[in-house]
Amino acid sequence: MTNKTKILLIYTGGTIGMVKDYETGVLRPFRFEKIKERLPELSQLDSDIEHISFEPPIDSSDMNIEHWKRIAYSIEKNYHKFDGFVVLHGSDTMSYSASALSFMLENLAKPVIFTGSQLPIGDLRTDARENLITSIRLASLKENRKSVIQEVCLYFEYKLYRGNRTMKIDAENFQAFDSPNYPVLAESGVHLKVYKEYLKQTQEEEQLKIFTEFNPNVAFLKIFPNITESFLEGILNIPALEGVIMETFGSGNAPTSNWFLNTIEKAINRGVVIVNITQCMRGFVLPNKYEAGSHFENIGVINGKDITSEAAITKLMYLLGKGKNSKELKISYEKAIQGEMS
Ligand code: ASP
Secondary structure, eight states, X not given: OOOOEEEEEEEOOSGGGEEEOTTTOOEEEOOGGGHHHHOGGGGXXXXXXXXXXXXXXXXXXXXXXXXXXXXXXXXXHHTTTOSEEEXXXXXXXXXXXXXXXXXXXXXXXXXXXXXXXXXXXXXTTOSHHHHHHHHHHHHHOEETTEESOOSEEEEETTEEEEXXXXXXXXXXXXXXXXXXXXXXXXXXXXXXXXXXXXXXXXXXXXXOEEOOOOOOOEEEEEXXXXXXXXHHHHHHTOTXXXXXXXXXXXXXXXXXXXXXXXXXXXXXXXXXXXXXEESSSSSOOOTXXXXXXXXXXXXXXXXXXXXXXXXXXXXHHHHHHTTOOHHHHHHHHTSOSSSOOO
């Protein structure tokens, strides 16, 4: 019997799995079976590593509910065989996928760590090596035979974050992600420092359950100065629309004109669920701080508190998928389900 931990890499695509053709300068996916040849360091880790790949690998701009399901099913199928899972994913929509998976994987008690890179694995200056190796090490951490990390996380550029608290904040720098409203869970320096006080702790191990029936009939509505009635009407009357993430100013404020509130109220009365989140990167929706935000409570708008846009929209798809009525949905939405809001 070996004491090595078993880690499953799930390769979905993105820059991390590319190599540069030095003659043409074009990035192309490399055959992931060759990962150990590209990164011989992997065999020095104290983990047995297996991998599965999306065929073909995709740019994360193409991610959708079907792909999230595929990741969830792969984890469910291999849950008892592996100690942890590392999902290699393009950085562009990684925060959406990490948020979606945090809701799909109910009762998760093992690490699922999303990572990727800004430069391809075959680039001399790549950040892929560190991101991948440390993600595997973090996914392997155990104490008293239990995984130290028992939730969906995102590791990038020396920092481990709660996945559903992250957003991509930079398209150029290696430090591409941030978790504006929740502390970093671990940092990789000379030593690996894990801040256990911020990790999710499952008390009793319940059976992993996956819920994949996400409802895609949702939209973002970003409020801006001079927004017109016809624009608002147009969005809120999209056929089949069931839920909207409304991105408001500051601590949850929006125009106070009657037409604005009436249009929102009419949509809610037709059964469209509306969630108020802030356009600011940090901070909360505080509905009673200003008059401009105080009417929303009375007409049944949901308070999204300090949730990110990425977690907000995937949580809405998840709760609409559960078929809750608007009252139940409001109650469920305003509570943290997977640590996604304070
Ligand atoms: N466009 C790429 C993707 O998200 C960028 C990356 O991998 O970082 O798939």
